[in-house]
Amino acid sequence: MTAAERWRLRASLEERVRELAAAYRHAHAPLTPDRLVGGIGYRWRAAALAGRDGLLERRSRTVVVAADQAAARRRFTLAHEVMHHLIEQDGELLSDLHEAYEGAALERALERLCNLGAAEMLLPASAVRRALVEAGPNPRLIWELAERHGVSEAVAGIALAGALGPRALAAVWGGRPLVLYHGHGPGAPARGSVLPDDHLLAQVRASGLPHRGPLRLPSGAHAPSAWARARAGRVYLLAPEVEGGG
Ligand SMILES: [Zn+2]
Known part of the structure; x- marks a missing residue:
């Protein structure tokens, strides 16, 4: 892949993540915490999490958020974790992501895309x-x-x-x-x-x-x-x- 192709692929990833988030908002608004995670068939609970804001517990289909977060921050964390799930479920998006980035850059790009999607979900x-x-x-x-x-x-x-x-x-x-x-x-x-x-x-x-x-x-x-x-x-x-x- 040339540098220009990679740049275009990265830009298209951002665009598709925004679209994914916007579609999710349209389908599940108003995005109360319960409705936010309910859209992917999950529940949520707060717990003490060392050094992180949230995580997906796939076995119990639960989003766990750090207990010390204020309401606005908690909603963002829930939306971020929902974005992880949505991206994981999108085979094409996931394979393009692996083509556009690798190694530590891939991890960073995924986190950034989940933040981008969460922001679009909550604040169009x-x-x-x-x-x-x-x-x-x-x-x-x-x-x-x-x-x-x-x-x-x-x-x-x-x-x-x-x-x-x-x-x-x-x-x-x-x-x-x-x-x-x-x-x-x-x-x-x-x-x-x-x-x-x-x-x-x-x-x-x-x-x-x-x-x-x-x-x-x-x-x-x-x-x-x-x-x-x-x-x-x-x-x-x-x-x-x-x-x-x-
Ligand atoms: Zn994350």
Whole structure:
């Protein structure tokens, strides 16, 4: 397979995983935890899981989720495990996946595809695009979409960055001092990294006033048209285009 063919195969895998997830949502909505796993004939229970979020217990047809997860996180974990099952059951998808990736890269790709499918299941790309058309790249969409669809702000950020394009960044800071809670896209600082007090984004929180315009990110990357706002002690950022973020 040439590099171009492999790239096309990988892109088509993503597309088909999204379609699989969307079809599952249409068939089983509303996706309460019971209905989420019921669609594949499974039940679910919470248990102490060392170092992982969830797993499929095939013999008892049960999805086990880590006991310490909040409701939104638990739904995402259930959807992720359901995606594992759906991909396993799809012979063609599975064989293309093995053609497109191998070894450790295959494992990583599978996890990423299950996250992609879970996000599409719970927060449809069509709803994200509609919200962006109505509101523009407004960072309030991060908390609004999370609340409206019962997902975490991290999932809403992934979906928004995905809908805005490959150079887009979505990020949320919080705590004292301000640290990065989650960021997706080029130029995203490391999770947990501290934002200096004199940074523009720290001033957005201190003043409560939004910032709209160019922004130099702590990573050194530059966003020509960033939009940041503060809410409940957090700072939310959406930037449709980031330059020099790697
Ligand atoms: Zn997984």
